[in-house]
Amino acid sequence: MGKPVAMTGNIAVANAMRQINPDVCAAYPITPSTEIMQQFASFVADGKVDTELVTVESEHSAMSACIGASAAGGRVMTATSANGLALMWEMLYIASGNRLPIVMMVVNRALSAPINIHGDHSDGMGARDSGWIQFYSEDGQEAYDNLIQAMIIGQNKDVRLPVMVGMDGFIISHSIENLEMLSDQQAKDFIGEYIPFYPLLNIKKPVTYGPLDLQDYYSEHKRQQTEGMRAAKPVILKTAQDFAALSGRKYGFFEPYRLEDAEIGILTLGSSAGTTRYVVDLMRDRGIKAGMVKLRVFRPFPMEELQEALGHLKALAVMDRCDSFGAAGGPVFSEVRSSLYDQPNRPKVVNYIYGLGGRDLGISHIEQVIGDLQKIKETGKVEELITYLTVRE
Amino acid sequence: MSIKSLKGWKEIPIGGLIPEAGNSAQYETGGWRTYRPVVDRDACKNCLFCWIYCPDSAVMVEDEKIKGIDLRYCKGCGICAQECPAKAIQMIEEAKL
Numbered sequence: 001m002g003k004p005v006a007m008t009g010n011i012a013v014a015n016a017m018r019q020i021n022p023d024v025c026a027a028y029p030i031t032p033s034t035e036i037m038q039q040f041a042s043f044v045a046d047g048k049v050d051t052e053l054v055t056v057e058s059e060h061s062a063m064s065a066c067i068g069a070s071a072a073g074g075r076v077m078t079a080t081s082a083n084g085l086a087l088m089w090e091m092l093y094i095a096s097g098n099r100l101p102i103v104m105m106v107v108n109r110a111l112s113a114p115i116n117i118h119g120d121h122s123d124g125m126g127a128r129d130s131g132w133i134q135f136y137s138e139d140g141q142e143a144y145d146n147l148i149q150a151m152i153i154g155q156n157k158d159v160r161l162p163v164m165v166g167m168d169g170f171i172i173s174h175s176i177e178n179l180e181m182l183s184d185q186q187a188k189d190f191i192g193e194y195i196p197f198y199p200l201l202n203i204k205k206p207v208t209y210g211p212l213d214l215q216d217y218y219s220e221h222k223r224q225q226t227e228g229m230r231a232a233k234p235v236i237l238k239t240a241q242d243f244a245a246l247s248g249r250k251y252g253f254f255e256p257y258r259l260e261d262a263e264i265g266i267l268t269l270g271s272s273a274g275t276t277r278y279v280v281d282l283m284r285d286r287g288i289k290a291g292m293v294k295l296r297v298f299r300p301f302p303m304e305e306l307q308e309a310l311g312h313l314k315a316l317a318v319m320d321r322c323d324s325f326g327a328a329g330g331p332v333f334s335e336v337r338s339s340l341y342d343q344p345n346r347p348k349v350v351n352y353i354y355g356l357g358g359r360d361l362g363i364s365h366i367e368q369v370i371g372d373l374q375k376i377k378e379t380g381k382v383e384e385l386i387t388y389l390t391v392r393e
Numbered sequence: 394m395s396i397k398s399l400k401g402w403k404e405i406p407i408g409g410l411i412p413e414a415g416n417s418a419q420y421e422t423g424g425w426r427t428y429r430p431v432v433d434r435d436a437c438k439n440c441l442f443c444w445i446y447c448p449d450s451a452v453m454v455e456d457e458k459i460k461g462i463d464l465r466y467c468k469g470c471g472i473c474a475q476e477c478p479a480k481a482i483q484m485i486e487e488a489k490l
Contacts, residue, residue, distance in 0.1 A: 099408035160407060198410055208411035220402035221409050228407070 002180040002247075009140035009172040012179055013079070013105050014039035016147040018049055019187035020103075023074030023194075026054035026065035030084035031117045032169040033107035037079055059084040063091035063102075070100035071209045073199025075151075078102070081169060082109035085123045089130075095162045096131025096225065098209050099197075101154030102162040105147060108136075108270065108321075109169035110357040118358020119169035121270065121322040124298075125331045131225050133163040133232055134299040136269040141179040143167040145249055146296070148182070149239045151191050158231035160197060168271040168321075170358060182247060190246060229300040236297060253302035255294040256309050258284060262291030264373035265310065265347075267336055268319040269295040272354070272361045276319075279366035290370055295332065303339040310340060313347040315376040317369045321355045329386050348376050354389040365389050422449065426469030428484035430462050436481035443473035443482060 007015070014036045017025070025044075027037045044053045052069075056062045059080055070076040080088065085106055095102050108124050110116040124134060135150060137143040143165065150163040167173060182190065198207045213221060233253075240251040255273075258280055259265060268276050273294035283290040293309060295302075310316055318337070320330025328334050333351035340346045352369055355361045369389070376382055406412050430443075439459055444452040451467040453460040462473075474482040 097408060099410075198412060205412075206414040208414075209408070211409055211411055213409045216399055217405065217409070220400070220405060221407070223402040224405075224407050227402070 002182060004178045004180055006176050006178055007140065008035065008174050008176050009143050009167050010035035010107070010174065011039055012140040012144040012181070013147055013167070014043070015181060016144045016187075017077055017105075018043045019182065019184055020075070020077065020148070020151055020191055021049045021188075022051050022077040024052045024054065024066070024069035024076045025078060026056050026062045026069065026076075027078045027080070028056055028059050028062045028084065030059070030081045032109055032119070032173045033079045033081040033084070033105065035173070036105060036107070059087040060091060063088040063095065066102045066104075067091060067095050067098065067100055070095070070102050071098060071199075072201045073196030075155075075194040076100075076102045077104065079105040079107065081107045082111050082117075082123045085127060086111060089127070092127055092130040092132060092162075094210065097221070099160040099225075099228065100162060101160055103147065103150045103154055104132075104162065104164045105143070106164045106166045107169045107173045108166045116357040117169070119171045119173075119271070119321075120356045120358065121166070121320070122356070124164065124166045125320075125322040125324070127164070128299060128331060131161065131229075132299065133159075133161050133229070133297075135163070135165045135297055136295065137165060137167040137172065138271060138273045138294060139172055139179075140167070140175070140177045141249070142296075143172065144179060144181060145243065145247065145251065148187060148190065149236075149243055149251070152239050153232060153235050155194060156231070156235045157197070159228050159235055161225070161228045161232060166270070171271045180247070186246060190243070232300050233302070236300075251296060253295075253297040253305050254309070255296065257292040257294065259291035259293060259309060261289060262313060263289040264315045264317075264370065264377055265291045265293060265313045266317045266319060266366070266369060266373075267293040267295060267310070267332070269298065269332065270321060272319060272321065275361055275363060276366050279363055279370065282363075282367075283370055288370065288374065290373075298332070301335055301339075303335075306336060306339050307343055310336070310347065311343040311345065315373040316340075316347045316349045317373055318349060318351050319369075320351060320353050323353050323356065333386075348380070348382050350376065350382055350384070351386045352389045353386065356390075359390045361390060421465045422468050423465045426464070426467055427487060428469040428471060429464070429487055429490060430467065430469070430471070430473050430482045431485050432459060432462070433481045433483070436479050438479050438481070440478060442476050442478060446472050446476045448472065
C-alpha cells in the first residue's frame with residue numbers, strides 16, 4: 001500500500017506518465033487536459049523521465065507524431081480533450097488500423113458548438129468506433145490505475161491496440177482527492193520492458209506500415225481488429241488481477257454495487273458513479289432494493305458479462321453523459337439495451353441523457369430516476385423511454 | 394487472381410503490415426486491366442521504347458527483342474501504345490479478346 005497523496009486527477013495522470021516513462025510523447029494543450037502535459041513537461045525538463053517530448057502545432061499532428069513514433073518502435077503516450085480529440089479523428093483510425101498501442105488520456109469534455117470547456121462524454125463516445133480500447137474513470141485514483149493498466153493491455157501481443165483512458169473534465173481532472181500511487185519501482189516492474197512489434201527503426205528487417213489495402217484484403221484486416229478487441233477482454237481481466245495483487249485495488253469490466261438482490265438498477269460511467277452509489281445507499285436505507293453498475297470498460301463492450309449482471313433486474317436506467325442525436329437513445333443505452341434483448345426475463349431499460357457541458361448531476365436527480373424505476377417495476381410500463389435529465393423545459 | 398486463392402484473416406500479418414522488403418512482384422496488378430496491348434510483330438522495330446516507358450516493367454525482352462507483355466502485371470495503361478514510334482501496339486478491350 002502506497003501512502004495517500006492529495007492531487008488533482010490531471011497531476012495523478014501526469015505522475016502515472018512519469019512512472020511509465022514513455023519514449024515519445026507528442027501533445028498539443030487543450031483544456032481541461034492541459035495540466036497533464038504542463039506537469040509532464042516539467043518532468044521532462046527536470047530530467048525525471050527520458051521522454052522525447054514533441055510540441056506539435058495541432059492535435060492532428062500530435063497523433064500523427066505518436067503514430068510515427070509507435071511504428072518506429074517506441075512506447076508512446078499523449079493526452080487531449082474534446083475538440084482536440086475531434087481534430088485527431090482521422091489519425092485515431094490510422095493508429096488502430098496499424099495496430100499501434102499508443103496510450104492516450106482523454107479528459108472528457110463537451111464538444112463545440114456552442115463552446116463549452118466542461119465535462120461530458122461527447123468526445124470519447126464519438127470515438128467509440130475508432131478501434132481504440134476505451135476506459136472511463138470514476139475518480140483520480142481510477143484514472144491513475146487505468147492508465148498504468150492500459151499500458152500493459154494495449155501492448156499485449158494478442159491485442160496490439162491503442163487505448164484511451166477517460167476521466168471527467170474538471171469534475172475529476174481539477175479536483176484534489178486523496179489517492180495512492182505505486183512506488184516508482186513497483187510501477188516500472190509492473191509495466192515491464194516494452195517489446196516493439198516490427199519496429200521501423202530496425203533497418204536490418206525493413207517493413208512497410210500502412211500500405212494500400214483494397215477489396216482483396218481490407219476486410220481481413222478489419223476482422224483482425226475485432227479479434228484484437230476480443231482478445232483484449234481476458235487481458236484486461238488478467239491485468240486487473242495482477243494490479244490488485246500489487247495495489248489491493250480491484251477492477252473488472254464494470255463494478256457492480258449492491259446489485260445481487262436488487263430489483264432496480266442504474267448503469268452509469270465516470271464521476272456520476274459516486275453520486276449514484278450514495279443514492280443507492282440512501283434507497284437501501286428506505287428499503288428500496290436498488291443497485292448500480294459502474295461501467296469501466298466501454299470498448300471492448302462487455303456484453304455477455306452485463307447480461308449476467310443485469311438480467312435479473314426488473315427495471316434498469318442507463319445514464320448517458322452524451323447525446324447521440326437522432327439515434328435510438330444515448331450510446332451506452334443502445335448497447336446495453338441491445339445486449340439484454342435475448343435475456344428471457346429482461347428488465348425494462350430506460351435512458352437518461354444528463355450532465356451535458358458539465359451540468360451537475362445531483363442527488364435529487366438520481367432520486368428522480370429511482371422513482372421512475374420504481375414506477376416501471378410496479379406497473380411494468382415505460383412512460384418515457386429517453387428522458388433528458390438536468391435540462392430545463 | 395481468384396478470391397479463393399487469397400489468404401484468410403488468421404494467416405496474414407496484422408494491420409496490413411508488410412514484414413519484408415522487395416515483394417511487389419508478388420502483387421499481380423494484371424487484374425486491373427480493361428485494355429490489353431497487342432503487339433503487331435511485323436510492324437515492331439524492337440526499338441524498346443515500350444520497355445523504357447512501361448511503368449510496371451511488364452514488357453518482356455529477350456536478346457534485345459520484344460518477347461511479349463507480362464499480363465500478370467500489365468494494368469493496360471496504354472502508355473506503350475501511345476509511345477510506340479512504329480504504331481505497332483494496339484489496345485484491345487479484354488472482353489473482345
